[in-house]
Amino acid sequence: xxxxxxxxxxxxxxxxxxxxxxxxxxxxxxxxxxxxxxxxxxxxxxxxxxxxxxxxxxxxxxxxxxxxxxxxxxxxxxxxxxxxxxxxxxxxxxxxxxxxxxxxxxxxxxxxxxxxxxxxxxxxxxxxxxxxxxxxxxxxxxxxxxxxxxxxxxxxxxxxxxxxxxxxxxxxxxxxxxxxxxxxxxxxxxxxxxxxxxxxxxxxxxxxxxxxxxxxxxxxxxxxxxxxxx
Amino acid sequence: xxxxxxxxxxxxxxxxxxxxxxxxxxxxxxxxxxxxxxxxxxxxxxxxxxxxxxxxxxxxxxxxxxxxxxxxxxxxxxxxxxxxxxxxxxxxxxxxxxxxxxxxxxxxxxxxxxxxxxxxxxxxxxxxxxxxxxxxxxxxxxxxxxxxxxxxxxxxxxxxxxxxxxxxxxxxxxxxxxxxxxxxxxxxxxxxxxxxxxxxxxxxxxxxxxxxxxxxxxxxxxxxxxxxxxxxxxxxxxxxxxxxxxxxxxxxxxxxxxxxxxxxxxxxxxxxxxxxxxxxxxxxxxxxxxxxxxxxxxxxxxxxxxxxxxxxxxxxxxxxxxxxxxxxxxxxxxxxxxxxxxxxxxxxxxxxxxxxxxxxxxxxxxxxxxxxxxxxxxxxxxxxxxxxxxxxxxxxxxxxxxxxxxxxxxxxxxxxxxxxxxxxxxxxxxxxxxxxxxxxxxxxxxxxxxxxxxxxxxxxxxxxxxxxxxxxxxxxxxxxxxxxxxxxxxxxxxxxxxxxxxxxxxxxxxxxxxxxxxxxxxxxxxxxxxxx
Numbered sequence: 186x187x188x189x190x191x192x193x194x195x196x197x198x199x200x201x202x203x204x205x206x207x208x209x210x211x212x213x214x215x216x217x218x219x220x221x222x223x224x225x226x227x228x229x230x231x232x233x234x235x236x237x238x239x240x241x242x243x244x245x246x247x248x249x250x251x252x253x254x255x256x257x258x259x260x261x262x263x264x265x266x267x268x269x270x271x272x273x274x275x276x277x278x279x280x281x282x283x284x285x286x287x288x289x290x291x292x293x294x295x296x297x298x299x300x301x302x303x304x305x306x307x308x309x310x311x312x313x314x315x316x317x318x319x320x321x322x323x324x325x326x327x328x329x330x331x332x333x334x335x336x337x338x339x340x341x342x343x344x345x346x347x348x349x350x351x352x353x354x355x356x357x358x359x360x361x362x363x364x365x366x367x368x369x370x371x372x373x374x375x376x377x378x379x380x381x382x383x384x385x386x387x388x389x390x391x392x393x394x395x396x397x398x399x400x401x402x403x404x405x406x407x408x409x410x411x412x413x414x415x
Numbered sequence: 416x417x418x419x420x421x422x423x424x425x426x427x428x429x430x431x432x433x434x435x436x437x438x439x440x441x442x443x444x445x446x447x448x449x450x451x452x453x454x455x456x457x458x459x460x461x462x463x464x465x466x467x468x469x470x471x472x473x474x475x476x477x478x479x480x481x482x483x484x485x486x487x488x489x490x491x492x493x494x495x496x497x498x499x500x501x502x503x504x505x506x507x508x509x510x511x512x513x514x515x516x517x518x519x520x521x522x523x524x525x526x527x528x529x530x531x532x533x534x535x536x537x538x539x540x541x542x543x544x545x546x547x548x549x550x551x552x553x554x555x556x557x558x559x560x561x562x563x564x565x566x567x568x569x570x571x572x573x574x575x576x577x578x579x580x581x582x583x584x585x586x587x588x589x590x591x592x593x594x595x596x597x598x599x600x601x602x603x604x605x606x607x608x609x610x611x612x613x614x615x616x617x618x619x620x621x622x623x624x625x626x627x628x629x630x631x632x633x634x635x636x637x638x639x640x641x642x643x644x645x646x647x648x649x650x651x652x653x654x655x656x657x658x659x660x661x662x663x664x665x666x667x668x669x670x671x672x673x674x675x676x677x678x679x680x681x682x683x684x685x686x687x688x689x690x691x692x693x694x695x696x697x698x699x700x701x702x703x704x705x706x707x708x709x710x711x712x713x714x715x716x717x718x719x720x721x722x723x724x725x726x727x728x729x730x731x732x733x734x735x736x737x738x739x740x741x742x743x744x745x746x747x748x749x750x751x752x753x754x755x756x757x758x759x760x761x762x763x764x765x766x767x768x769x770x771x772x773x774x775x776x777x778x779x780x781x782x783x784x785x786x787x788x789x790x791x792x793x794x795x796x797x798x799x800x801x802x803x804x805x806x807x808x809x810x811x812x813x814x815x816x817x818x819x820x821x822x823x824x825x826x827x828x829x830x831x832x833x834x835x836x837x838x839x840x841x842x843x844x845x846x847x848x849x850x851x852x853x854x855x856x857x858x859x860x861x862x863x864x865x866x867x868x869x870x871x872x873x874x875x876x877x878x879x880x881x882x883x884x885x886x887x888x889x890x891x892x893x894x895x896x897x898x899x900x901x902x903x904x905x906x907x908x909x910x911x912x913x914x915x916x917x918x919x920x921x922x923x924x925x926x927x928x929x930x931x932x933x934x935x936x937x938x939x940x941x942x943x944x945x946x947x
Contacts, residue, residue: 319501325545326497330780336744337781339764340773341793341841358779361827369498375474376491377563378515 315379319370326366327359334358418484419599420444420467420567425481427462427471427624436462437624439481446566447597449613451604451632454620455646456830456860460603461571463620464491467601468569489567490560494575496552505531505547505555506540512562530558535588548730550581554588567599574606575858578730578886579928586610605860607651611636619643647860652931662938673932680892680932684913694756695720695849695880696741701750703736710736711904714750718897720848723871723881725891725912727927728901734884737901738851741882742773754849765798771849772842776857778834782826787818787837790826794844808844816840816870832863839867843874850874852883856890868894892916892930900925 421443428435436459444450444467452460465471468489472479493499502508509527518526527540534554538547547555553573560568570589574582586609593600593613604610611617617635619628619642627642628635633655636643643650653661653669661667665674696718703711710733718724726734739745741752743759752759754770762770775781784790791812795805813819816836821829826837835855842850850871856864864887872894875881885891891898892912900908900915902925908915915921916933 315501318503322497322501322503322545330777333775333777334780336739337773337775338783340742340744340768341781341783358782358827362779366495366498369493369495370501372470372474373491373493373499374501374511376468376470376489377512377559379511380515 315374319374320367323363323366327363330359330362418443419446420486421482421484422466423482425463425466425479425483427459427466427480428478430476430478435478435624437466440624440626442618442626442629444599444601447599448615449593449600449602450616450618451602451607451611451614452618452620453604453635453643453646453648454627455622458620458622458646459624460620462624464569464571464601464603468567486566488563488565489569490563490565491569491571492553492556492560492573494572496549496556496576499556499559500544500552503543504540505536505538505542505544508544508555509558509562512559516563526562530561533561533592534558548581549577550584553577553581553585557585557588557592567601570600570602570604572603572605574604579888580729580886582606583609605647606649607654608649611651611654644862647862649861661935662942665939670935673935676930676932677936680913684911692719692721694718695722695754696882697753697756699751699753701740701752702748703733703740703745704748705733705736705745709904711901711906712749714906716899716906716909718880718882720880721875721878722896723875723894724883724897724899725895726882726884726899726901727886727888727891729903732901732903734901735853738773738853738882738884741849742771742851743767744773769798769845770847771851772845772847774835774838774842774850774852774855776853778831778838779827781838781841782834785825786823787826787829788813788822790837791841791844794841812840812843815873817866832859832866835859835863835867836870839870846877847879849880849882852881852885854884854886856885856887864890888916888928889930892933900927 421441423441425437425440426435427437440463452463454460462471462477465475466479466483467485468491469485470491471477500508502511506524506527509530510523513523513526531537531540534557536551536554536558538551544552544555556573574585577585589600589610590613592598602610602614611632614632617628617630617632618626619635619639621627621642628639636651636655640650656667656669661669661673664670694717696716698714698716700712701714701716702709703714714737726737728734736745740747741754741759743762747759754762754767759767782790784793788809792805792809795808810819813822816839818833818837818840821833826834829837839850839852839855852871855867855871859867868890871881883895895912898908898910898912898915899906900921907925908921916927916929917936919937921927922929
C-alpha cells in the first residue's frame with residue numbers, strides 16, 4: 186500500500202511542469218521523512234548528497250543550454266533564458282522529489298514485510314519472493330568480501346589501472362562465490378521442503394489495514410493540494 | 416529389502432564428469448544407528464549423503480543407477496552456515512521449515528520456542544541471523560531441520576567452518592539429541608574428536624567411491640590407520656582409549672607419549688637464545704580499531720626477528736584486527752607501530768609489502784592472475800624485475816610448495832589445500848622478513864595443514880618472522896615461540912606456550928583448551944597428590 190501511495194506521488198510529480206510545485210512536494214516528502222521516518226541530518230546528508238550533485242548538474246544543463254526568448258544572461262556558448270531556468274528548476278526538483286519519496290519508502294519499510302506483502306497482496310509467486318529475500322541476504326556478504334579483496338590486492342601491489350579490467354578482477358571471485366553459495370542455498374531450501382508453490386502457510390501475514398488506506402489518502406490529498414493552491 | 420535406509424549396487428555419475436563418483440556401493444542402515452562416513456576428498460561421501468537424503472536425483476541432476484531405499488522426511492546440515500539460511504531473523508528461518516510443511520500459523524510460535532530450547536539457542540527470536548556466531552548459526556540450522564520432524568538427520572562436515580569451541584558444543588548437543596530421541600544420524604566429518612566416541616559404525620570409502628571398511632569405530636581405526644592418514648583425516652587424539660584409564664596408568668603407551676611430548680616442550684622452553692635478538696615489530700600504546708569500533712587500547716608488543724608468534728583468543732577479541740594493523744590494512748588511529756625500528760606510517764606501500772606478507776583466511780580473495788605461475792610471478796613483474804630472475808624465483812617457489820604440476824592451471828581450479836599453499840607462496844616471492852597469517856589451518860584436513868606448517872617452519876629457519884592468528888592450540892604448542900592471548904579487548908598474556916599451558920590459573924580464568932599432554936601432566940599431579 187505504501188508503495189502504491191509513493192508511486193502515485195511520483196506519478197503526479199512527473200506530470201507537473203510548474204517549478205514551484207515540485208519544490209513544495211519535495212519539502213513535504215522531506216518533512217514526512219524527518220517526522221515519521223526518524224531521519225536525522227547526517228542520514229539525509231549521506232544519502233541525498235550524491236543526488237544533489239546530479240541535481241545541480243541537470244539544472245545547469247537545462248538552464249545553460251536552453252532555448253527561449255527572454256535572454257537573461259549570455260556568455261560564450263552558455264545561454265541562460267528564463268524558460269530554461271524554469272525548466273531546469275522543475276526537472277531538477279522533480280528528480281529530487283522522486284528520489285526522496287523513494288528513499289522514504291526504502292528506509293521505512295522492512296524488507297521481509299514488503300516481500301510478504303507482495304506475495305499476499307500482489308499475488309507474487311513464493312518462488313520469486315523467497316528467492317529475492319535470500320538474494321538480499323547475500324548483499325552484505327558481498328560487501329565484506331569486496332573489502333577483503335581490495336585489501337588483498339593492495340598487498341599484492343596491484344594498482345588499479347583502468348577500472349573495467351579491475352572490476353572484472355574483483356567480479357570473478359565474487360561471482361563464483363555467489364554462484365556457489367546460491368546453489369547450496371537453493372539445495373538447502375529444497376531439502377527443507379520448499380517447493381515454490383502456493384501450498385504453504387505463512388508466518389508473517391501482512392494485511393492492509395485502515396492505516397494503509399489513510400496514508401494513501403493523505404499523500405494523495407496533500408499532493409493534490411500542492412498542485413492546486415500553489 | 417526391509418531396511419530403514421539402504422542402497423544396493425549404487426553407481427552415481429555426474430553428467431559433466433566421465434568417471435562415476437560412487438561405484439556399485441551397497442550398504443544398509445538401521446533405524447537409530449549413528450554412522451560416520453570417512454574417506455579422502457573426492458571419494459563421494461557428500462554424494463552418498465545426498466543420495467540417501469533424496470537430494471540426488473530429485474534436486475541435483477546425476478546419472479544414478481542401482482536401488483535406494485529412502486525415508487521421506489530427512490534433514491541435511493551443510494558446512495557453510497550462511498548458505499543454509501534464506502530469511503533475515505531467527506524465528507522467520509525456523510518458520511520457513513514449518514511453512515513448507517503447511518503447519519497452521521497458530522502453532523508456529525510454540526514450536527519455534529520449543530525448538531530453540533532444544534538446541535540451546537538462548538537468543539531473542541527476533542535476532543537477526545547475521546549477528547550470530549558460527550556455532551550458533553549451526554544450532555539454528557539444526558533447529559530448522561528438527562522443525563521438519565525428520566526420520567534421519569544427515570550432517571555434511573557441519574563443523575568444518577567452526578572454531579574448536581564451537582565444534583565441541585555442536586557435537587555435545589548432537590550427542591545429547593541422539594541419546595534423547597534415538598535419532599538416526601549420519602555424519603561426514605574430517606575431525607574425529609568429539610564425534611567418533613559415540614558412533615555405532617564407521618564406513619570408510621576409498622578414492623574410487625567404493626567401501627573400504629565397514630564396522631565398529633575402534634576396529635576400523637585400528638585396521639586402517641594408514642588409509643586414514645592418507646585421506647588427511649585428523650586422527651582422534653584419545654579414542655579409543657579412555658582418559659580415566661590413561662590417568663591411572665603411567666605405563667600406558669599414550670601416557671608415555673604425553674610425557675615425552677611434555678618433556679620435549681620443557682626442554683625447548685629452557686633453551687635460552689644465546690645472542691641478543693633484534694626486534695622486528697614493536698608497538699607503543701597502540702589502539703586497535705575496526706572501523707569506528709575501538710577494540711583494544713595500549714597494546715605493547717615486542718616481536719623478535721625469526722620468532723614464530725601466535726595470537727590466540729576468542730572470536731572478536733581483536734586478533735585479526737591486530738594483524739591487519741601490523742600491515743597497515745587498518746590505519747592505526749592512536750599509538751605507534753615500528754617495523755624494523757621505523758614507524759609503520761613512514762613506510763611506502765611498495766617497500767612495506769616487500770618486507771611483509773599477509774595470508775588471508777580465504778585464499779581466493781587474493782588471486783589476480785590466470786595461471787598459478789603468473790600468480791607467483793606477479794609481484795616480481797610489477798617491480799620490473801628481469802624476467803630471468805622472475806622465472807628462477809617462481810620455479811623455486813613452485814617446487815617448494817609442491818605446485819609445479821599446476822603451474823599452468825587457473826588458481827580457482829585448485830583444491831582448497833593447494834590454494835592455501837599458493838597464497839602463501841605468492842607472499843614469499845620477495846623473501847619477506849615478516850609473514851602474517853590469519854587462521855592458516857582453518858577448515859583444512861590434517862595432511863595439508865601439517866605440510867603447510869612444515870614449510871613455514873623451513874622459512875622460519877631461514878630467518879622469517881611469523882605472526883599467526885589461530886584457534887589450534889596444538890599448533891601453537893608445536894610451532895610457536897611466543898604466544899599472545901587476547902581477551903575482551905585486553906592483552907592478557909605474553910610468553911611461551913609452555914608457560915601458558917602449564918599455568919592452571921590462566922587456563923581456568925580464560926577457559927583455554929590445552930593440548931592433552933599438559934592436561935595429562937596436570938591431572939597426574941592431582942592423582943599423585945591424592946594418592947599420597
